[in-house]
Ligand SMILES: [Zn+2]
């Protein structure tokens with residue numbers, strides 16, 4: 089009984105061989121990964137300066153997407169927000185970061201996104217920071 093529990097704990101700590109879903113095309117909205125069989129959705133994110141709204145070169149840091157530079161090249165601000173792109177284009181692709189997200193057990197993750205009105209010169213809808221809550225099992 090106790091041994092089983094220890095064994096279970098032990099296996100939970102073994103790092104899983106995470107599939108990188110390399111064969112999933114970055115240009116598709118989503119498809120099944122031929123390596124692991126899970127449904128993979130491509131999500132593109134860019135960071136924007138909170139102060140002036142310009143696009144910032146974005147990099148992936150662990151699970152997060154952050155600006156590559158500490159300060160905005162346009163205004164010197166250090167605050168940023170994350171924008172999820174509904175589609176990648178050739179302008180944004182130079183700034184954006186691709187996250188290949190596996191849909192767990194065929195169930196699409198429930199996420200809430202809020203849109204924010206942009207009252208700048210060009211009327212573009214912007215996404216508020218995107219929160220993706222990881223649900224831990226057990
Ligand atoms: Zn895979």
Ligand SMILES: [Zn+2]
Pocket residue numbers: 137138139140141142160161162163164165
């Ligand atoms: Zn700025």
